[in-house]
Amino acid sequence: MVSIFRTSLMVLISFYSFDPSHANIICEDLPEDICAFSISGAGKRCLLETEARFAGGVDFRCRTSEIEVGRMTNYVESDACVHACGVDRRSVGISSDGLLDPDFTAKLCSPECFDNCPNIVDLYFNLAAGEGAFLPDVCAARRANPHRTMVEILSSGLVSDMLTSEEFSGAPSPSPAST
Structure with a gap:
């Protein structure tokens, strides 16, 4: 009788102490x-x-x-972070393409997302790194000049260096076809 009581008590305790977050x-x-x-x-x-x-x-x-x-x-991921970061739960696969969208990077780099949604920020941090970019630098550059940031991501920084030198020279570089 005591054995059945203990077993029942153990089952009852384990049932009520189950926390689905540990699933x-x-x-x-x-x-x-x-x-x-x-x-x-x-x-x-x-x-x-x-x-x-x-x-x-x-x-x-x-x-x-x-x-x-x-x-x-x-x-x-929480619905609050999905909304704050501008991601879509119906996204198929994993891609860095969103980093090329200025509206998306604005949300991703916003304090609501960047400071409060470590899972999404970690994902895009790694995706940016795969493109040769450092996400905090992308966000800083985005705040300074959103259009230039997209060029930096596309070229892993090489085209942005050429654009900077063109901005200072005042003339475009000759194309290979004109030489």
Whole structure:
């Protein structure tokens, strides 16, 4: 009788002390509306992918990427950060293309996003690094001159150096066709 009571008590205590935030996130189990910008229990980014149907059309599936986050696990991005940073939960894959959009970089570099949404900032920090840019410098340059920032990202800084020298020389460089 005491044994049954203890077992029942242990089950009851474990049931009431279960905290869903300690659940292990498996990307493939996430619904498509919270997949993008989530991090699995293994610390890998979840990404939304498309899959063609045999009957036509497209299905969306959440998959585990090979991109490791390092400092975060079991994380689903908040709606507040999705809105503040200007990202879309229906984003398919992971791409640095958003960094070329001045409206997106304005939101990403805003204090509401940059200071409060470490998951999204970490993702785009790494994507910018893959393009040869340092996100805090991109944000600083964006505040100073939004159009030049896009050129710096596109060229990993090389074209911006040429533009700077052209600005000072007053004349464009000769094209290869004119020589």
